[in-house]
Amino acid sequence: MNKATVVIPNYNGAAYIGECLDALMMQNYDKFKIIVVDNASTDGSREFVRKKYPHITVIENSRNEGFSAAVNAGIRAADTPYVILLNNDTKVKQGFVEALVSVMERHPGCFSASAKMLQYHDHEIIDNAGDLYCVLGWARARGKDRPAEFYSTGQEVFSACAGAAVYRREVFDTIGYFDERHFAYLEDVDIGYRARIYGYTNRYEPEAEVYHIGSAASGSRYNAFKVTLAAQNSVYLYYKNMRAWQIVLNGPFLFAGWLVKWAFFTRKHLGREYLKGTRQGMSLCRREAKVKFCEANRSNYRMIQKELWKNLRILFLKDY
Numbered sequence: 001m002n003k004a005t006v007v008i009p010n011y012n013g014a015a016y017i018g019e020c021l022d023a024l025m026m027q028n029y030d031k032f033k034i035i036v037v038d039n040a041s042t043d044g045s046r047e048f049v050r051k052k053y054p055h056i057t058v059i060e061n062s063r064n065e066g067f068s069a070a071v072n073a074g075i076r077a078a079d080t081p082y083v084i085l086l087n088n089d090t091k092v093k094q095g096f097v098e099a100l101v102s103v104m105e106r107h108p109g110c111f112s113a114s115a116k117m118l119q120y121h122d123h124e125i126i127d128n129a130g131d132l133y134c135v136l137g138w139a140r141a142r143g144k145d146r147p148a149e150f151y152s153t154g155q156e157v158f159s160a161c162a163g164a165a166v167y168r169r170e171v172f173d174t175i176g177y178f179d180e181r182h183f184a185y186l187e188d189v190d191i192g193y194r195a196r197i198y199g200y201t202n203r204y205e206p207e208a209e210v211y212h213i214g215s216a217a218s219g220s221r222y223n224a225f226k227v228t229l230a231a232q233n234s235v236y237l238y239y240k241n242m243r244a245w246q247i248v249l250n251g252p253f254l255f256a257g258w259l260v261k262w263a264f265f266t267r268k269h270l271g272r273e274y275l276k277g278t279r280q281g282m283s284l285c286r287r288e289a290k291v292k293f294c295e296a297n298r299s300n301y302r303m304i305q306k307e308l309w310k311n312l313r314i315l316f317l318k319d320y
């Protein structure tokens with residue numbers, strides 16, 4: 001029986017998708033399927049996949065619907081217990097799929113597990129070892145730009161990075177799918193946060209290694225498109241997932257975090273884009289968007305709040 005389905009969202013990934021799929025084909029583990037969800041690519045990458053890999057399922061969107069919509073289509077098309085999301089600009093190492101399946105089977109209360117993402121051009125440096133989220137409203141890639149040798153132990157993290165992570169498929173029916181209003185960026189922190197509210201955990205699994213180029217779709221680490229969407233989704237994320245008392249309690253820190261980010265992007269001549277994204281995020285903050293409160297989850301909100309404080313300390317001590 002197949003245990004997992006690897007879902008790869010693709011948008012104009014002709015430069016990367018072949019290497020990504022070839023690495024998956026070389027796995028010494030045959031209990032998985034592959035689905036490529038194409039967001040109306042115009043560079044021939046969709047046609048390339050269909051021709052070279054006829055056994056792979058390709059879902060074609062008529063327009064670029066964003067990361068969240070693409071992976072949701074793949075998740076809904078899957079029929080395996082686990083779904084692995086993988087960026088098209090990655091190259092997995094041997095044992096990647098099996099390691100992610102194994103961690104989920106060892107931890108039945110786990111919703112997701114993040115792989116050990118290494119930088120493509122320097123395999124000794126971490127790109128992402130799971131995500132942190134703190135009371136400032138900041139999300140951080142754990143271990144970013146640090147030696148990989150320090151991230152060899154599996155542990156719980158706030159959320160998994162959807163660039164290379166496994167998810168328990170049945171849980172989506174309980175907590176909902178990736179929020180398509182995000183389009184891209186922070187959607188993985190949002191769904192990891194939501195899973196925490198419902199009492200699930202998220203983990204980091206160092207045995208599943210993958211090389212990641214990074215920013216292949218957006219083009220660079222900082223650009224107008226990325227900054228606008230990240231600012232929008234940052235506001236929407238905490239409004240949606242925090243209860244009213246948390247927003248009041250965390251309000252001064254959330255504003256301070258916003259102010260620091262605005263100053264940072266202003267220095268990079270992207271301040272207007274950050275303000276634009278903030279306004280867009282505020283327009284998404286509607287009551288019906290909030291995660292519905294359930295009495296059974298009350299204690300989970302308190303535990304999450306403690307972690308938001310703890311992660312603030314970790315960030316300032318640079319111990320992540």
